Amino acid sequence: MQEMTVKGVRIDDTFAEAFGMRATAVLITADSIRWARQAALTMTGFATSVIGCGCEAGVAGEVAAEQTPDRRPGVRVLLFAVSTAELQKQLQARVAQCVLTSPGSACYAGLDGEETLRLGNALRYFGDGWQISKRFGSKHYWRIPVMDGEFLCEATTGLTKQAVGGGNLLIVGRTTQTTLAAAEVASAAIAKVPDVIAPFPGGIVRSGSKVGSKYKGVPASTNHAYCPTLRGAVVTALDPGAACVLEIVIDGLTSNAVAAAMAAGVAAIIELGPERGAMRISAGNYGGKLGPHHYHLRNLLP
Amino acid sequence: MNPLVLTLRERPDQRLDLASLVPHRLAGMTVAEIEKIELQTTRRRVVLADVFRLRMGEAAHIRIEASSNRLDRIGHEMAGGEIVVEGDVGAWAGRLMADGHLTIHGSAGPWAASGMKGGTMEILGDAGDRLGGPAAGETAGMRGGIVLVRGRVGERAGDRMRRGTIVVEGAAGPYAGSRMIAGTLVVVGRTGPLPGYLMRRGTIVLDEGSDCMSPTFIDCGVHDLVTARLTAGFIAPYSARAARLFSTPLRRFAGDMAALGKGEIFTRP
Numbered sequence: 001m002q003e004m005t006v007k008g009v010r011i012d013d014t015f016a017e018a019f020g021m022r023a024t025a026v027l028i029t030a031d032s033i034r035w036a037r038q039a040a041l042t043m044t045g046f047a048t049s050v051i052g053c054g055c056e057a058g059v060a061g062e063v064a065a066e067q068t069p070d071r072r073p074g075v076r077v078l079l080f081a082v083s084t085a086e087l088q089k090q091l092q093a094r095v096a097q098c099v100l101t102s103p104g105s106a107c108y109a110g111l112d113g114e115e116t117l118r119l120g121n122a123l124r125y126f127g128d129g130w131q132i133s134k135r136f137g138s139k140h141y142w143r144i145p146v147m148d149g150e151f152l153c154e155a156t157t158g159l160t161k162q163a164v165g166g167g168n169l170l171i172v173g174r175t176t177q178t179t180l181a182a183a184e185v186a187s188a189a190i191a192k193v194p195d196v197i198a199p200f201p202g203g204i205v206r207s208g209s210k211v212g213s214k215y216k217g218v219p220a221s222t223n224h225a226y227c228p229t230l231r232g233a234v235v236t237a238l239d240p241g242a243a244c245v246l247e248i249v250i251d252g253l254t255s256n257a258v259a260a261a262m263a264a265g266v267a268a269i270i271e272l273g274p275e276r277g278a279m280r281i282s283a284g285n286y287g288g289k290l291g292p293h294h295y296h297l298r299n300l301l302p
Numbered sequence: 303m304n305p306l307v308l309t310l311r312e313r314p315d316q317r318l319d320l321a322s323l324v325p326h327r328l329a330g331m332t333v334a335e336i337e338k339i340e341l342q343t344t345r346r347r348v349v350l351a352d353v354f355r356l357r358m359g360e361a362a363h364i365r366i367e368a369s370s371n372r373l374d375r376i377g378h379e380m381a382g383g384e385i386v387v388e389g390d391v392g393a394w395a396g397r398l399m400a401d402g403h404l405t406i407h408g409s410a411g412p413w414a415a416s417g418m419k420g421g422t423m424e425i426l427g428d429a430g431d432r433l434g435g436p437a438a439g440e441t442a443g444m445r446g447g448i449v450l451v452r453g454r455v456g457e458r459a460g461d462r463m464r465r466g467t468i469v470v471e472g473a474a475g476p477y478a479g480s481r482m483i484a485g486t487l488v489v490v491g492r493t494g495p496l497p498g499y500l501m502r503r504g505t506i507v508l509d510e511g512s513d514c515m516s517p518t519f520i521d522c523g524v525h526d527l528v529t530a531r532l533t534a535g536f537i538a539p540y541s542a543r544a545a546r547l548f549s550t551p552l553r554r555f556a557g558d559m560a561a562l563g564k565g566e567i568f569t570r571p
Contacts, residue, residue: 029528070531106528130564132503133484134529135465136536143529152528 004298008274009281011297016168016262017285018293021080022087023163023253024117025110027063028099033073037062039102040075043094047079048200049249051209051220055081055090056165056251058197060110069108069139070152076110078197080165080251084117087159092122095153100126100144106152111253113158120144120153160253164293167250167258169265170208170226172242172280179244180204182277186248186265196252196261208247208284223284241279255293262295267302305363305386308354313370316344317392318353320366321375325383325402328361343374371411377404380421393430396423397437399447409453413437418466420447422540428453431475434468435461442483444468450540457494460487463504469537469544479506482565486533488544501558501565507533508569509547515567519557524571526551 004011028043030036040059047057056079063074079094081087099107100123107119120142124131132143133155140155169186173179187203190196198204213221224230225237226245238245248265252258262283269278283297306328318341322328328336336358337351350356362383366376369389377385377396383403387395390408397416409427415434429451434444435458443462454472461477463485470478473491480496482504489497489507495514498506534548552568 069535070528071535072528072531132505132529132564132566134486134505134532136467136532141529141532143527149525150527150529152532 004301006270006301009270009278011266011301012280012282013296013298014283015285015288015294015296016166016283017288017291018164018166018168018255018258018295019291020161020293021082021163021165021251022084023078023080023111023160023251024087024091024113024157025060025076025078025253026091026095026099026119026157027068027074027076027108027110028102029063029068029070029072029074029106029108030102031072031104033062033075035102035104036073036075039099039105040077042102043098044077044199045098047090047094048205050080050082050165054086055079055094056197056199056249057090057094058199058203058251060195060197061191070106072106074108078110078195078251078253080163080197080199084115084159088117088122091117091119091157095119096123096126100146100151100153103148108154109157111158111160113160115159115161116156117159118155119157120155123151123153126151162255163251163253164255164258165251166291167252167262167293167295168284169248169250169262169269170282170284171246171248171269171278172238172282173244173246173278174241176244178275178277179246182269182272183246183248185268185272185277189264189268190248190250190261193257193261193264195254195257196250198248198250198261200247200249203248205247205249206245208245211286237282239280247284258293259295259300262297263300263302266297266300270302303363304359305365306359306361307357307365307367308350309357309367310370310373310389311353311355314348314353314372316342316346316348317372317374318348319343319375320373321378323350323364323366324377324380324385325362325364326381328364331361333358369408371409374411376406377402377423380404390427395425396421396449399423412456415444415447415449415468417442418444418447418449420466422448422450424450424452424540426452428472429455429459429470431456431458432461433459433470434463434466444485448537448540454491455489459489460485460506463487467537469541471541471543473510478512479504479565479567481561482506488533488537488541488547490541490544490547498555498558498565498567500561502562503564505533505565506567507547507552508567509544511569515555516558516560518560519555519567520559522554522556522566524551524553530568
């Protein structure tokens with residue numbers, strides 16, 4: 001494999017392989033940003049990977065009060081799934097259990113789309129006949145009586161079929177501390193890119209997986225080629241100095257958004273440099289035959 | 303933009319039916335064709351040129367000048383474009399209007415915006431009885447769009463309204479929002495007796511309250527609801543006065559319990 005070195009950080013000449021996904025977005029508002037964040041975090045807590053969680057979800061950014069429909073502070077959440085049916089199921093369950101329940105919350109469409117998913121149209125039945133439909137211009141809302149007043153929820157939200165899931169960066173470092181520092185700056189840089197999320201804890205995953213396992217019925221297992229403790233025992237992807245690998249997985253509403261997020265992450269890691277951060281950046285793929293979207297690291301360099 | 307201007311020569315001696323003078327019907331017509339449009343409502347034939355001076359322009363923008371309250375059905379089934387009226391209009395202005403803008407720099411007669419489906423109608427003067435109401439035999443009145451009345455309205459504003467928004471900046475007569483099926487009616491001025499009479503669903507917002515609230519509306523207490531913020535945001539571009547109403551918590555009355563009882567009237571606490 002050819003390599004490039006930028007400011008002391010080695011960049012593998014490889015690519016991240018990503019897949020088409022269905023995605024939607026909602027805007028959650030509350031009386032304070034604290035409670036808008038709380039509802040969003042609760043809704044996206046167990047949503048790291050479609051393998052085990054049904055969807056991948058995360059906070060795409062905060063929205064100033066002046067820009068939300070009810071002039072209260074808001075948080076925009078993105079959800080990604082492999083099918084429209086699963087996305088609808090996850091959206092409905094998560095808004096019902098995590099946003100409807102959160103004090104003072106309201107929930108609006110976070111995405112315009114020709115195709116829509118049911119939001120308030122599905123949750124209105126919680127009102128047990130006391131729900132109220134309101135239309136203002138082209139917007140349709142449901143008001144559902146709850147114990148702190150009313151839960152206001154837009155009837156539908158948009159769906160996109162142009163979304164991409166599985167953009168990634170593999171960050172290789174000499175110690176766990178420096179590698180984590182590099183992953184943190186990359187995660188922070190990616191959080192500023194619109195229309196993307198990094199669904200793992202704090203945007204970072206330490207247990208990258210490969211497809212399949214030696215055990216029957218286990219769909220994914222540890223990516224042994226990147227496990228530093230197995231470096232001498234297996235065919236490894238790591239060089240002798242590497243002691244830690246962290247991955248950032250990126251889902252975006254568009255392919256361009258994923259590319260922009262990966263570029264922002266790479267730039268942040270390079271900026272931190274090899275002494276305080278990572279010695280090497282790589283990316284995960286399956287040989288290029290499974291996913292239609294390929295993000296070559298050499299095209300993302302600052 | 304060069305509007306098509308119709309100037310009334312004098313107050314007509316019979317009521318005239320202006321239903322055919324809407325942008326989508328005049329589009330593509332010549333001056334001669336427009337001048338021959340019949341407007342009479344009695345057996346005495348009246349063509350447009352008899353009563354109006356016509357200055358040709360784009361049919362999408364119609365101006366009616368020196369209007370009179372004998373001109374009925376202005377903006378009938380209007381599907382787009384704009385009609386601006388200088389002066390008063392008669393009955394049924396904007397009836398079944400679906401889109402576009404109808405502005406009346408004067409007062410409107412009864413049944414303005416009757417059965418309106420969409421678009422924007424603004425009346426700078428007063429409006430008569432049954433604003434947005436249904437015609438005889440119809441089960442629903444206004445079912446979309448927004449109506450703004452800067453002056454007062456007569457009895458039963460929003461009668462059998464099903465959808466859409468009415469904002470009245472002046473006072474309203476008795477039975478405002480009677481038999482409402484849904485939709486939103488905001489009255490900034492004082493409202494006559496029994497607002498929301500037999501309403502099923504829908505929202506009435508009263509700034510200065512009513513002369514007599516029906517005992518079949520039940521006090522639900524004072525609330526600061528997100529829906530008030532959305533309503534304010536929606537009507538603010540049309541009426542800053544009405545939008546200000548929502549800046550404080552409002553008292554909610556549920557009713558009419560003599561009907562379905564799922565409607566509401568908001569008032570100052």
